[in-house]
Amino acid sequence: MPVSSLALMAQRAAIRTLPRIEDVGDTPYELLEPILRRIDNPDHLLKIETNSPHIADKSAPLWQAFIIRDIPDGKTKMLYPKNPRSWHKVYRKLRKEEEAKKQSAEDALKRTLLGLKEEKGSTMFVNKVIARPAKQAMFVDGVLNTRGQQHAAGVSTSARPLQAIKRSVVARAQQQKPHMQTFAKIGVPSGKTQILVAPKSMRPDYNNEVTAAAKRAAEAIKKIAEPKTEIRKVFAPMGKRSATDTALDAARLQQMREREQRLRNLTQPGRKTVAESSAARTPTSTHTSTHSVARASPSVESSTPKRDILLAKPPPRPLPRYPIALPSPASTAADSPGAQYQSDHLQLPPSPPTTASSPGLSLGIGGRSMSPAVVSPKTGTQPKRKRQVDIFMPVKKGRV
């Protein structure tokens, strides 16, 4: 029959799903034998037997197979139960015995290992100085060393005790440190050594000048090489203003105001003469005298009614970004709008005195120097008539 019997097919199908079989019902053992033979786990077989006890009656060969497989020397240790149903008990018993034996063997091994460890751990007391057999050098001065054999005792008793002592010392040294050359060959060091080379300063080619020059050169190089630390004076406004700062500022302000007043007096209708103005100016502090002198000539020029610089509106200029203190009420009354702007200027941080020269060109007051271009009048003044200057070539009749 080409198609296998249904029984075989069913058996094969059962083997395929063997792990899921727990209960075989009342299937006879003979039918199940090929399936049960494929069981790997004895516990699985036990479960099936529990559910279908009639299997246990005939499953002896299966259990025997398990015993032989799992327990070493299972064949010799085979026990045959009286009750054929209790083969699983036999298996379990043998298994337990095996486990116990294994455990005991492990324990014994552990103990032996620990015992060894304990032995190693204990401390052993040894002499501080251990006698060591002296090592002899094979060769001494290219010749085989037979000294050790000759002078085994160490000290030789001869007529000359000093020499004997020397010999014994040398022998001992050779025994202990044969690689070191003993003084018997070299000689004991006496402290006197021959000077082979003269010191530098005593040499004939030693030149004092040269050395001094070399030293200077070295120093110069060192100076050049070392990083130069520039001390730059930075005139930056400090956080806190001390009393001197405030006093100085006040003094400067005062000075500015005076100067301003002077100039105003000059330019105003109620004007003083030049001599009077100069005389009024002299009692000012000495350190500003140069400034005032410098200003004398420009102020004379400015006194001419040609240009009214002070009243001229200052050119539009972006206001400084730093905080500006409002002008004091005393100054606001007499000041013109142009001057007020200047007093604002006065609150600025003090500028270095080097720019003092340029204020002569500016509107008579110190502080920030204004560019010369600003000085040119814009409003309310007569513009100078400029001659037309033709920089281009004159157009001739024949030219295109």
Add this chain to the structure above:
Amino acid sequence: MATLSQFVTLVSSDDFSFIVLRSAACLSGVIRRMLDPACIIFSHASLLYSVLTLTDGFVEARTNTCHFENISGMVLEKVCEYMYYNEKHRDGKDVPDMDIPPELCLELLMASDYLDSACPSLLHMALLTAA
């Protein structure tokens, strides 16, 4: 009843009837003998019955019906499927196994064993070869 009917009825324990070809059903030795009119009764139970009714074979042979009180409908269905599978691949070689769901395989094993138990030696031989 000179000619035997082409179809026979197999009835399961839960009253499922399967009408199959006689040739396919007689794959099983049990069914063949049950349906064979020339077969002589040997069992005690049927002996009395036959004496009471007729002496020509089993009841099943006359009615062309086989009742199986120990085989469930699902298993019997699979058996019938197998019968036809076998008939279909009668001439083939190395035909693969029929698909058997795991839930039925043990019951099917029992049923197949029952249906083929007429020739136990053959069954044992088959099982041995399989193992």
